[in-house]
Amino acid sequence: MPRHPASSSLALAGNAGRAVSLADVAMLAGVSPGTVSRALSRPEMIRPTTRMQIMAAVERLGYVTNGAARSLAMRRTMTIGAIVPRFGSSSFPTMIQALETRLAAHGYTLLLSAPEHKLSKEPAILRTLLERGVDAVALLGEEQLTHALPMLPASRIPFVLMWAPPESVNHAVGFSEREAAALVVAHLAALGHQRLGFIGGRTGDNARAQRRFHGFTVEVAKRGMTICEAAMIETDYGFEQGYAAMDQIIEDLDRADRPTAVVCGNDYLAAGALSALDRAAIEVPRALSIISFNDNDFASYLHPPLTTVRLPIREMGEQAGAYLIARLRGAAQPERVPLHVGLVVRQSTGPVFEGAIRRKPAKTR
Amino acid sequence: MPRHPASSSLALAGNAGRAVSLADVAMLAGVSPGTVSRALSRPEMIRPTTRMQIMAAVERLGYVTNGAARSLAMRRTMTIGAIVPRFGSSSFPTMIQALETRLAAHGYTLLLSAPEHKLSKEPAILRTLLERGVDAVALLGEEQLTHALPMLPASRIPFVLMWAPPESVNHAVGFSEREAAALVVAHLAALGHQRLGFIGGRTGDNARAQRRFHGFTVEVAKRGMTICEAAMIETDYGFEQGYAAMDQIIEDLDRADRPTAVVCGNDYLAAGALSALDRAAIEVPRALSIISFNDNDFASYLHPPLTTVRLPIREMGEQAGAYLIARLRGAAQPERVPLHVGLVVRQSTGPVFEGAIRRKPAKTR
The missing domain is CATH 1.10.260.40 (lambda repressor-like DNA-binding domains)
Known part of the structure; x- marks a missing residue:
């Protein structure tokens, strides 16, 4: 000082x-x-x-x-900062738009920073936002707490962690990955599936992908189902990556211990996977069920329309905004805001088909 | 003062x-x-x-x-502001991520504001950014010039207009809609199409949709082709809107003067349109060709893979960043940065089929 x-x-x-x-x-x-x-x-x-x-x-x-x-x-500068890494092609823009709309209704301008995939940049950006004089800060995920906590109490401004686990972290607005995984596994179990594949996001640097995979394995173990090792692939979230991963799984689909359903970590992966199956003329869901997480806006327009867990993407933005507004007003506000998920059943999942996989006549792509 | x-x-x-x-x-x-x-x-x-x-x-x-x-x-605050309206589900996040990456390479932090669809908010946000002390500003489209020009010369900071027409506006980094439309129309003409439909974005409040539609009509007129009035629909950009618009066009597809190809204003509309055609069991491209603009990351994973004009989305972000960096350094820099487009031909377009439309057995959705 x-x-x-x-x-x-x-x-x-x-x-x-x-x-x-x-x-x-x-x-x-x-x-x-x-x-x-x-x-x-x-x-x-x-x-x-x-x-x-x-x-x-x-x-x-x-x-x-x-x-x-x-x-x-x-x-009061009537501005609020947000840091959301890696949002180029993901669900984050939808969440941020909802956050912006909620804050704008109360006269606040949102200043967003979206660094590309470098956790190391985030402390510097947070410092920049605080220096610009923002009144509050919205951060993505519990990963940011490590560097944010030392800075935030000192500046005494409210903050919220979007898409963080409300079951274990304060200031979190998010949902339970375990609950989401339980819906997926229960749905597949009800259809008779016992052997599952999983195409998921990188767990090394993404706490959300980590929790999703963990929730899935716990639920599978609980029901005595099997994860087929050859059909368990970790990759980056994206259409192309889903396509490539499914291409790899397809090679083994003639084996007797093949999976009868593949769980995808998000709808981008699932869309790519469905495209690979379409190209290989493998019928979904007859030969293989596909299920996913997110319910992005394109999920019902895929071929076939995708069964997926609806995540509260827009709500996370809205509730994060409401949380900060309440804090700025000094209003009472719960420390954690848990939101709910729900399964949207469409046509990409169906009962187990135990016969040989019937391939439609191959098409060129 | x-x-x-x-x-x-x-x-x-x-x-x-x-x-x-x-x-x-x-x-x-x-x-x-x-x-x-x-x-x-x-x-x-x-x-x-x-x-x-x-x-x-x-x-x-x-x-x-x-x-x-x-x-x-x-x-110098080493921060740069950007205002990009309505970016929830669009190509803007990809462009912004590229802008951020380019600026970050030079030590600048990007502060983004993404107001939802209210042009009236933009002057206030620009003022907020200038007050926060940004060194330069990136704006979306020439619409923002009206309110920005009175503020920007006064503060003497560099600015750039992303996705603005470099053929007619200074400080623009963008591409020619006319050039993009010419590629679409020439491709359809080469396949023998004469009667076209158009599902486009709202032209009332979106200069980009306006220029796209204008470019299309000019090119169609130049070649003596016909736009089928019943198959000309203006709507919001989105999967759902494309689905609904195509559903409407499908009702008239048994008429002799039906369109043989439908041009969609962007890939979101096209994805929805393809989904409606799939559900109605109308074969693409045999019964109807579909072509679009953007080449979003999902375009090649649609059913069938989409023929579309590749727009320089990422490049607009990168070049806007390079433009601002050059200005901040006082380096010589052209007033306008025109970028190029190219047609990506996939399986959603084909030769005209003049017979009655063969519908595949109907599926439930």
């Missing part, structure tokens, strides 16, 4: 013995009293350099306005 | 007759000379309140450092 400017050796005329007025601040800052008043009530209407001068004068003279109004004027 | 603080009636001791030193600034601001030095060379390392005090002292004393260094220190 710098020493208070009032301790400098420069003499200040006219302050001894009486309360500092708005006019004193205006005179020191070299602006009109009306400008000072606006700077305190609607700081966003004043040019940054002018506001800087006024704030310096306020500090220097120790000018005190009505406490609440002053805190509002000094602190 | 506020009057300069030095014109206030407060006396400043110790300045008469000699040049203002760093130590004077430090004394007035109540910080150490080292802190002032850092604030001028690495402002991002100094707390905002401290920096405010120092800047006020610098202004007040009229302290002048080396010109270039001072301009760098006073002006």
